[in-house]
Structure formats: structure tokens, C-alpha cells
Amino acid sequence: MRDARFGQAGRPACTIPAQRKAAFEAEILPHLDAAFTLARYLTRRSDLAEDIVQDALLRAYRSFETARADNRGAWLMAIVRNCFLTWKAANGGHRDRENCAEAQVPAAGDWEEAAEQSTPESILLRQEQSHALRAAIESLPGQFREVLVLKDIEDMSYREIADITGAPIGTVMSRLSRARKLFAEAWKQTPASMETRS
Amino acid sequence: MNAAFRPCPEREPLLHGLADGELDAANALALEAHLGSCACCSAAFNEIVDQKALLRRGNLRFYAPASLRGRALAAIEAENEAAGAAVPAAVPDRASPVVRPRFGLNRGAALFSAMALAASLVLFVWSGSNAPGPDQELAAAHVRSLLAAHLTDVASSDQHTVKPWFLGKLDFAPPVATLEKEDFPLIGGRLDYIGGRVVPALVYKRHGHIINVFVWPHGKGQAATRTMDGYHILAWSSGGFDYAAVSDLNMAELQAFREALEKEPSRP
Numbered sequence: 001m002r003d004a005r006f007g008q009a010g011r012p013a014c015t016i017p018a019q020r021k022a023a024f025e026a027e028i029l030p031h032l033d034a035a036f037t038l039a040r041y042l043t044r045r046s047d048l049a050e051d052i053v054q055d056a057l058l059r060a061y062r063s064f065e066t067a068r069a070d071n072r073g074a075w076l077m078a079i080v081r082n083c084f085l086t087w088k089a090a091n092g093g094h095r096d097r098e099n100c101a102e103a104q105v106p107a108a109g110d111w112e113e114a115a116e117q118s119t120p121e122s123i124l125l126r127q128e129q130s131h132a133l134r135a136a137i138e139s140l141p142g143q144f145r146e147v148l149v150l151k152d153i154e155d156m157s158y159r160e161i162a163d164i165t166g167a168p169i170g171t172v173m174s175r176l177s178r179a180r181k182l183f184a185e186a187w188k189q190t191p192a193s194m195e196t197r198s
Numbered sequence: 199m200n201a202a203f204r205p206c207p208e209r210e211p212l213l214h215g216l217a218d219g220e221l222d223a224a225n226a227l228a229l230e231a232h233l234g235s236c237a238c239c240s241a242a243f244n245e246i247v248d249q250k251a252l253l254r255r256g257n258l259r260f261y262a263p264a265s266l267r268g269r270a271l272a273a274i275e276a277e278n279e280a281a282g283a284a285v286p287a288a289v290p291d292r293a294s295p296v297v298r299p300r301f302g303l304n305r306g307a308a309l310f311s312a313m314a315l316a317a318s319l320v321l322f323v324w325s326g327s328n329a330p331g332p333d334q335e336l337a338a339a340h341v342r343s344l345l346a347a348h349l350t351d352v353a354s355s356d357q358h359t360v361k362p363w364f365l366g367k368l369d370f371a372p373p374v375a376t377l378e379k380e381d382f383p384l385i386g387g388r389l390d391y392i393g394g395r396v397v398p399a400l401v402y403k404r405h406g407h408i409i410n411v412f413v414w415p416h417g418k419g420q421a422a423t424r425t426m427d428g429y430h431i432l433a434w435s436s437g438g439f440d441y442a443a444v445s446d447l448n449m450a451e452l453q454a455f456r457e458a459l460e461k462e463p464s465r466p
Contacts, residue, residue, distance in 0.1 A: 018278070020278070024274065025428040032262045032267060032446065035262070046260075057273075058273055061274050130257050133252070153253060155405065157220065187252075
């Protein structure tokens with residue numbers, strides 16, 4: 001399918017867009033939660049994350065036939081990251097810091113609680129811990145936050161993270177090492193961390 | 199990380215590599231041998247492993263709201279529609295590409311989703327009567343379950359809690375398996391309403407992805423894989439039951455899930 005390229009020459013849209021859309025739904029949309037997770041941690045805001053992901057999906061749709069097809073997940077993550085950086089450049093980095101406190105208030109219904117525990121008390125405890133863990137991650141500087149999210153939440157390989165962030169693998173490894181250390185420090189200062197240690 | 203356990207500086211990135219399973223065999227062997235003799239590296243390594251486990255258990259993924267998926271698909275529809283006239287790949291980068299695309303795009307998109315909605319409603323009416331689980335209903339039930347606090351009516355990883363819960367609410371006993379070992383932990387059960395009847399939904403999890411399994415008695419035997427709104431639907435029948443598993447997992451993992459479920463001996 002080369003229609004993305006030749007379509008620009010004015011080929012009329014008939015059944016081809018429907019096929020493209022179906023292929024897009026099958027190949028790209030399964031990575032939607034991963035994309036949203038990355039955007040949510042990068043922006044620390046739910047509404048902004050939605051805008052970033054929507055923008056990224058549209059960009060992905062425009063070029064997904066001509067892009068490499070072997071790792072759609074990593075490819076979409078790279079687009080999300082680029083959309084975020086574009087937004088950040090346009091809006092000035094300062095908002096990123098200032099909105100930190102606001103960002104730590106999670107929107108209702110924004111995430112699914114851990115249902116593995118069965119009593120309301122343990123679910124509540126678990127939710128509090130998730131909030132605290134998220135807050136600790138969100139307190140990290142951007143370049144460390146993103147490797148931590150990609151590795152320890154999305155479980156991507158060093159190679160994939162290197163592709164997504166455009167950094168050499170050695171850099172990914174040293175950033176990850178630093179990110180985990182920073183996270184450990186932030187987590188130790190969280191009251192919720194006491195419960196897990198006991 | 200505790201300052202008392204400062205690992206050998208040159209080995210520190212390697213410790214992470216080992217914990218992440220990213221080292222080649224030679225390096226991994228050498229480092230493991232070193233861990234046996236160096237208490238500091240060994241303690242640091244354990245901290246890394248513990249912290250990875252903490253983050254993994256912590257349920258830290260976010261789930262994209264269903265409305266986002268709908269908006270994105272509507273925007274794509276709008277783009278497809280415009281594709282005849284416009285030049286899609288060459289849309290210029292505006293200074294701020296993310297300035298509320300919702301409003302600009304969505305006047306057209308809203309019309310589209312309205313049309314799409316109308317179309318799917320028609321499909322509902324037409325296919326609702328014969329098929330036990332039309333794809334639209336399955337996908338919709340899956341999406342509904344992901345909205346806050348709708349996932350499970352009974353939240354438990356124990357099949358002996360989930361299974362009795364269904365008794366008295368259904369005229370049959372759905373098979374319930376705990377697939378903890380296969381890394382598809384059961385997280386609960388729910389009643390749903392599909393194809394004009396009450397249907398049990400079993401909820402499993404895979405690395406933060408949710409799998410809804412709908413079960414009907416009297417297997418008709420048609421196995422199929424389908425995609426609906428980007429969700430994968432895997433249908434099969436086995437042991438007198440029809441199953442339909444719905445998830446955003448890829449089809450290969452969904453097939454692995456089916457195999458795990460079929461192998462599990464806990465049949466009614």
C-alpha cells in the first residue's frame with residue numbers, strides 16, 4: 001500500500017481510507033493506553049495528555065503506511081514524545097514545573113483501581129499507595145521520568161527506549177540508573193512508603 | 199538507595215542491566231559471580247529488584263478514556279473525508295499543534311460521530327436478535343467496564359469467591375479459572391447484558407491490560423477473531439460454552455490467554 005504517498009497527488013478517496021482506518025485500528029489503537037500513560041506522566045495533566053495523544057494519533061495515521069511497521073508500540077511512543085516536546089517548546093518549559101502541585105491531584109475516574117485486593121480497606125490502601133507512587137514518579141525531572149515510565153511501567157527494552165528517545169543505549173542505561181536512584185529518594189520521603197517497608 | 203550500600207561505581211549501570219534482563223550471557227555470568235563476593239553490589243542489586251517489583255505491583259498505568267478513542271477515530275474519519283480534496287501528509291506544523299484540536303476539528307468530527315453512531319445503532323437493531331454477542335455490544339461492554347468502578351461486581355482473584363457469586367444470578371454456572379501462574383491473574387467477575395440476555399463477564403489482567411471474557415452456554419462452535427474499534431475480539435467455544443474475549447491486547451497474547459484458559463482443569 002503506497003497510497004499515503006500517491007494519495008497526495010490527488011487520488012480520490014474511495015474505499016482506500018476505510019482500509020487504512022481498519023489497519024490503523026488494528027495496529028495502532030492497541031497501544032493507546034501505553035501512549036496515554038506516557039503522555040500522562042510527561043504532562044502530569046490528564047486533559048493535556050488527551051490532547052497530546054489525540055494529536056499523536058492523527059500524526060501516526062498520516063504516516064503509518066510509510067513508516068517502519070515492525071514495532072508500532074515504540075513508534076507511537078516516539079510520536080507521543082515528539083508531540084509533547086513540540087507542545088512544551090511552544091508553551092515554554094516553565095509551566096511544566098509550576099503545574100506540579102496541580103498535577104498531583106488525580107482526576108476522578110482517570111485510572112482503574114487495583115482490584116486484586118478484595119476488602120474495601122485494602123483497596124483504599126492500595127489506591128493511596130498508587131497515588132503516592134505516581135506522585136513520586138511525577139516529581140522526577142523530565143528526562144529521568146520518561147525512562148522510568150518506559151522501562152518500569154511500560155516494560156520496554158533498552159533498545160526501544162533508545163529508539164523512542166533518540167539517545168544511545170549507554171545514555172539510556174545511565175539515565176535509568178539515575179532515575180531509579182532519584183525515585184528511591186523521592187519515595188523514601190513519602191509517608192506511604194513506610195507501610196510497604198514494615 | 200541506601201548510601202551505606204554504595205555499589206562499585208563502574209558496575210552500577212550493569213546492575214540495572216542485569217535486573218532488567220538486558221545483559222548478554224557473558225556479562226551476566228561475570229556480574230553474578232561478582233555479586234556473590236561483593237556485599238555492597240549485592241545489596242544494591244536487591245534494592246533495584248525490589249523497587250522494580252514495587253513499581254510493577256503499583257498499578258501505575260493510566261487508561262485512556264473511552265472518549266479519547268472516540269474523538270481520535272472521529273478526527274481520522276474527518277480526515278479521510280477531506281482526503282479527496284486536501285493533502286493530508288503535508289499539514290503544516292502550527293506553532294502550537296495541541297491547542298485544543300477538539301474544537302477546531304470537531305465541528306466536522308461531531309457530525310461524523312453522529313453519523314457513525316446512527317450507523318452503529320442500525321447495526322444493533324439488525325443483528326441484535328440472532329447473534330448472541332454482536333461485536334459492537336461486546337466492544338461497548340468492554341469499554342463500559344473500563345469506566346471508573348464498573349470493572350467488577352465481585353473483585354477477587356479467588357475462583358472460589360467469584361464462581362459462587364454468579365450462582366443464583368444466572369441459570370448456568372460459568373467456568374472460572376485462576377490463571378495467576380500463566381500471568382493472566384483473575385481480578386473479578388461482573389454481570390453484563392448482551393444480545394438480550396444477562397451474561398457473566400470474567401475479568402482478567404495482563405501487564406495492566408484488561409481482558410473481559412463473556413461466556414454463554416450451548417456452544418455453537420464458531421471460532422473467530424475480529425477487531426472492533428481497535429479492540430480485539432476472540433471468540434471460540436469449548437466444553438459446551440461459547441466464549442468471547444475482548445481486550446486491547448494484541449491477538450497473539452489473546453490467543454495465549456485462550457490456550458491458558460482451555461488448559462485450566464477447573465471446568466464445571
